[in-house]
Amino acid sequence: MDSKDQDKDSLYLKLIPYFEKYGILLLLVIMIVVMHFLQPDVFLSWRNVTNVFKQISWQSMLALGVFMVIVTAGIDLSVGSIMMLSLMILAIVAKAGAPWYIVVITPLIAGFLCGLFNGLGITLLRMPHPFIMTLGTLYIFRGTGNLISGGTPISGFTDEVRYLGHGRIDLTWLGLEKSQYLPVSLVLIAIVYIIFWIFMNKTRTGKWIYAIGGNPNAARASGINVNKILVIVYSLCGFLSGIGALILAGRTDSGYPNAGLQSELDAIAACIIGGASFFGGRGTVLGVFAGVMIMGILRNGLNLMDVSSFWQQVLIGSIIVLAVYVDVLRRDFGTRK
Amino acid sequence: MSKLFKLIGAFTASVFLLLSITTSVSAEKKILFSIKGPGSGNPFWASVTKGAEEEAAKLGVKLILIAPPQEGDVQAQINQVEDQLAKGVDALALAPGDPNAFAPIVDDAIKSGVPVVFVDTKGINEGVTFIGTNNMNGAELAAKFICDKTPKGSDVAILTGIESQSTALLRRDGAIKGFKNCGLNLVATQTAEWDTAKGRSVTESIILKNPNIKAIFASNDNMGLGAMQALKDADMNDVIVVGFDATPDAATSILKGEMTATIAQFSYNMGAYGVKYALELANGGSIDPNIDTGTQLVTKANANDFK
Amino acid sequence: MSSANQLLLEAKNVTKYFGTITALENVNLKIHAGECLGVVGDNGAGKTTLMKVLSGLYKPSAGSLHFEGKEKVLESPRDSQNLGLEMVYQDLALAGNLPIGENIFLGREPTTNLGLLKFLDYKKIKELTEAHLGKLKINVKSADQKVEELSGGQRQAVAIARSTAFNAKVVIMDEPTAALAIKEVGKVLDLINSLKKNWRRRNCDQS
Numbered sequence: 012m013d014s015k016d017q018d019k020d021s022l023y024l025k026l027i028p029y030f031e032k033y034g035i036l037l038l039l040v041i042m043i044v045v046m047h048f049l050q051p052d053v054f055l056s057w058r059n060v061t062n063v064f065k066q067i068s069w070q071s072m073l074a075l076g077v078f079m080v081i082v083t084a085g086i087d088l089s090v091g092s093i094m095m096l097s098l099m100i101l102a103i104v105a106k107a108g109a110p111w112y113i114v115v116i117t118p119l120i121a122g123f124l125c126g127l128f129n130g131l132g133i134t135l136l137r138m139p140h141p142f143i144m145t146l147g148t149l150y151i152f153r154g155t156g157n158l159i160s161g162g163t164p165i166s167g168f169t170d171e172v173r174y175l176g177h178g179r180i181d182l183t184w185l186g187l188e189k190s191q192y193l194p195v196s197l198v199l200i201a202i203v204y205i206i207f208w209i210f211m212n213k214t215r216t217g218k219w220i221y222a223i224g225g226n227p228n229a230a231r232a233s234g235i236n237v238n239k240i241l242v243i244v245y246s247l248c249g250f251l252s253g254i255g256a257l258i259l260a261g262r263t264d265s266g267y268p269n270a271g272l273q274s275e276l277d278a279i280a281a282c283i284i285g286g287a288s289f290f291g292g293r294g295t296v297l298g299v300f301a302g303v304m305i306m307g308i309l310r311n312g313l314n315l316m317d318v319s320s321f322w323q324q325v326l327i328g329s330i331i332v333l334a335v336y337v338d339v340l341r342r343d344f345g346t347r348k
Numbered sequence: 349m350s351k352l353f354k355l356i357g358a359f360t361a362s363v364f365l366l367l368s369i370t371t372s373v374s375a376e377k378k379i380l381f382s383i384k385g386p387g388s389g390n391p392f393w394a395s396v397t398k399g400a401e402e403e404a405a406k407l408g409v410k411l412i413l414i415a416p417p418q419e420g421d422v423q424a425q426i427n428q429v430e431d432q433l434a435k436g437v438d439a440l441a442l443a444p445g446d447p448n449a450f451a452p453i454v455d456d457a458i459k460s461g462v463p464v465v466f467v468d469t470k471g472i473n474e475g476v477t478f479i480g481t482n483n484m485n486g487a488e489l490a491a492k493f494i495c496d497k498t499p500k501g502s503d504v505a506i507l508t509g510i511e512s513q514s515t516a517l518l519r520r521d522g523a524i525k526g527f528k529n530c531g532l533n534l535v536a537t538q539t540a541e542w543d544t545a546k547g548r549s550v551t552e553s554i555i556l557k558n559p560n561i562k563a564i565f566a567s568n569d570n571m572g573l574g575a576m577q578a579l580k581d582a583d584m585n586d587v588i589v590v591g592f593d594a595t596p597d598a599a600t601s602i603l604k605g606e607m608t609a610t611i612a613q614f615s616y617n618m619g620a621y622g623v624k625y626a627l628e629l630a631n632g633g634s635i636d637p638n639i640d641t642g643t644q645l646v647t648k649a650n651a652n653d654f655k
Numbered sequence: 656m657s658s659a660n661q662l663l664l665e666a667k668n669v670t671k672y673f674g675t676i677t678a679l680e681n682v683n684l685k686i687h688a689g690e691c692l693g694v695v696g697d698n699g700a701g702k703t704t705l706m707k708v709l710s711g712l713y714k715p716s717a718g719s720l721h722f723e724g725k726e727k728v729l730e731s732p733r734d735s736q737n738l739g740l741e742m743v744y745q746d747l748a749l750a751g752n753l754p755i756g757e758n759i760f761l762g763r764e765p766t767t768n769l770g771l772l773k774f775l776d777y778k779k780i781k782e783l784t785e786a787h788l789g790k791l792k793i794n795v796k797s798a799d800q801k802v803e804e805l806s807g808g809q810r811q812a813v814a815i816a817r818s819t820a821f822n823a824k825v826v827i828m829d830e831p832t833a834a835l836a837i838k839e840v841g842k843v844l845d846l847i848n849s850l851k852k853n854w855r856r857r858n859c860d861q862s
Contacts, residue, residue, distance in 0.1 A: 021469045025529075049615070050435070053434060053435045053436070056434065058434045059431070059434040059435075062430050062431060062434050065430070066427045066430065119374065139658075163510065163512050163513075164446060164448060166446075166447075166448030166449075166472075167448065169422075175451060190460075211773075212775075213774045213775055214772075214773065214774060214775065215764050215766065215773065215775060218753075218757065218761075218764060218775060219761075219762070221750070221752060221753060222750045222753060222757075222761055224752065225750030225751055225752035225753055226748065226749065226750040226751060228746065228748055229748040229749050229750045229758070229761065230742055230750065230761070230762075231712070231732070232710075232712060232742065232748040233732065233733050233761040233762030233763075234731055234732045234733030234734075234736055234762045234763075235761070235762050236731070259423075262449075263422065263423075263426070263427075263446065263448065263449035264448050264449060264451060264452060265446055265448035265449045267422060267446050267448075267449065269421070269422060270423075272420070272421070276425075292750065292751075292752035292753075293752060310424075310427060311427070311431050314428050314431035314432065315431050315432075315434075315435050317412055317414070318385070319415075319422060320414070320415065320416055320417040320428070321386070323415055323417070323419060344722070
């Protein structure tokens, strides 16, 4: 190897950390450019962009919750069911005529309690892996949701309840047209993601979540109460699923039995695409956001192209495999000394 | 060093490739037809698809027919419709997976100047035309068939679907009307919630209390097949069972001489009418609020067509 | 201040069972200030178990621990850390995905307060880490380097640095040179010697 090659190589090695941090954003930008090129009139139109954010709004909440769990080297398969159960409870409480501020807070509490149930089950029952506990609650929560609702949709909520999922922020005072509104769900995504970015990066609890994923024994030996942190993580995951339920209630105006079916898999996929590792300790909040966006844009773009939904399944599956392969390659480069 | 870049390159290329399955732009009217589930594997939606495609070809309109990956995936269906509306269409024919969930989208579409018709399932939006089976007429047709086959004053029963759903109520009321008109004696009206197993257990208790029963109308074929099992067990093979929907299972049963008849919906018509009337609205015309796609009696004579 | 030969840590009749296995039976141990005590034994003799009992990771089945003359019940490693007892584990107990500094301060991160909210003080972590590594003459590229990128000897050095960053009175090391190359063993022993000069007390477990 001559010296010129070596220079090139070291420059490349210097770039690796940036790839690790921002590679997924690069992929996102590429996708946006490709979609814009293919659908120049539509893709970046105000209406379509806000559509994408509306469509990913509830999934982004589930993905964020699952992400924290995955960082601890765990998994939560029950988020879709938690969302469905929270949605059904919301619908029943709303139909019972409760005031809107009670209705709005119900799914958040319900989601939190479901997550708490997962966390306590995993730690107190000493389940060999969170997979088992949350696989169980995937059925338990959805079954409970069907039991209390009789398996039929419950529809019709007030505007206050629907605000987060359906509300519009008027921008005419900026000189924009009436159709160029800002969906409240977009603002909500931004706020929640910023709060959790701070939580994961700037607080002790967030740091300990990463430490538990990196080496649970190290966390324990450092005097961290690992079980307590795990219970917090699963509870927060449930809470975020509850926010997802509230958004979905606004978006569909209906509590329906199929809500959130298989969306736990979408959430896991978004985390994996975004660079989280099943072995724990790895991944960023920004990465998860990119993962959710990539899946949302892919679905949106393929819909715009009139590509059948079967193709969408094939493509999203391929992207998961590809994203993880890129990750494997990256680590190969990283360990080269 | 280029492995990673190669990979990203390959990825970009494949996205381009897969996305280049694009369609050309033309001046034709664009009709968006959104159905609840994919046609593959479900003969009902397959025939809706066929009807829509053939009508679109006949009328020379551009048809965008979309379906979620599986029936009941309301979120995916909503996303698809929103995306297409953002892209711009001239009219929307919609079989809503959940009428309530779709209500805000339908309102938005109409506000933005895209006329909407409901196909197969009626939405809750006021003033939107419904194109589909008149379930009441269909059930009445079934009741009339039973009248012709049984002596006046015979005992008959109805199995209803989930009674919070309008389809279930319409089919029940149509059958009751038909039985009353020809003087049959309705001894039981019970729900079996569209389910085969429940159809069987409900029928078992009905025939225990009413051993002289001559006919049962089941509001869908699944319940009818369940009723058939109960009757077979009790050696009451003379009892007439008429179902609704004309599923392949029911057609097979009719050919074997078990179930007597079923009612077929013209799903082909739903597709064809959906395109036809959506186009009429797009061209500024006006249409009736309810358009019946018709029903048809299926017996041993024509059951082969529905297998 | 404690005098040079004050009794710091005493274990009385410590016994530990794992199910039907008896790992420790009536172990008595005294550690004085300034003393370097080695625990030697065969594989499976119970050295590591004893260390983990002393650090509060395991609870003894019977017997008691006394610190500076007072009986203490250790519920978790946090309790022993609060008493000034630090442990270097055989499996190092470092989180590979975190940088050196964050490993050293794991569980005891300095924070800045913003009203009721506490945020990690990354600047302080970095400064303290660099100062501490410098004092122990441990050479790494940067305090921000992730532990998984370090060699075995460097990791051992980080683990030792971690145990001495909080004015420990007693440092317990479980097999500090196991699984290290000969060259690196020398470096670690030098590090232990430099600790001794700084009047740290430790208890080495070396087979």
